[in-house]
Amino acid sequence: MSEELNYIDPIDISESINKPNNFIIIDVRSQEKYELGHIPGAINIPSILFEDNINLEKIYNDYKEKTIVIHCFKSRNSGPTCARQFIAYVDSKDLIKPEIIIMKGGFEAYNSLFHDDPTKIATGIGN
Numbered sequence: 001m002s003e004e005l006n007y008i009d010p011i012d013i014s015e016s017i018n019k020p021n022n023f024i025i026i027d028v029r030s031q032e033k034y035e036l037g038h039i040p041g042a043i044n045i046p047s048i049l050f051e052d053n054i055n056l057e058k059i060y061n062d063y064k065e066k067t068i069v070i071h072c073f074k075s076r077n078s079g080p081t082c083a084r085q086f087i088a089y090v091d092s093k094d095l096i097k098p099e100i101i102i103m104k105g106g107f108e109a110y111n112s113l114f115h116d117d118p119t120k121i122a123t124g125i126g127n
Helices: 010-016 032-038 048-050 053-063 078-094 107-114
Strands: 007-009 025-026 067-071 100-103
Touching: 007 010, 010 053, 010 107, 048 053, 048 078, 048 100, 053 078, 053 107, 067 107, 078 100
Parallel strands: 007 100, 025 067, 067 100
Antiparallel strands: none
16 A cells, blocks of 8 residues: 655755754765755665665654655655655554655755755765
8 A cells, every 4th residue: 555645845844954843854865965965954864774674663763753854866766765665664563653754856956946055055974
């Protein structure tokens, strides 16, 4: 059974970056692409790691109290797939499901809106 996914606009994400919030942004692109540019405060968990229950358990334990925003480059394939894998894991363990949202258009859409604003794009690791 395929679950309907919820989406959030990149503008809504950008407006929340420097404000107190209860969400975590997970960028599922490769580490190399993440380092070239990412949303400030986003963490990098490459999509391949969503294929292993040990990693899914860690993601759940670390972020179960937060709204989880997931994105890839366009949020058409890897982002939604990772969200569905995470949801399937949570359902299989009969755990309380955190809110999971996909960022519309992925990093491509976000970057096209904010590429000229250094406060909205970070580079390297851990920015």
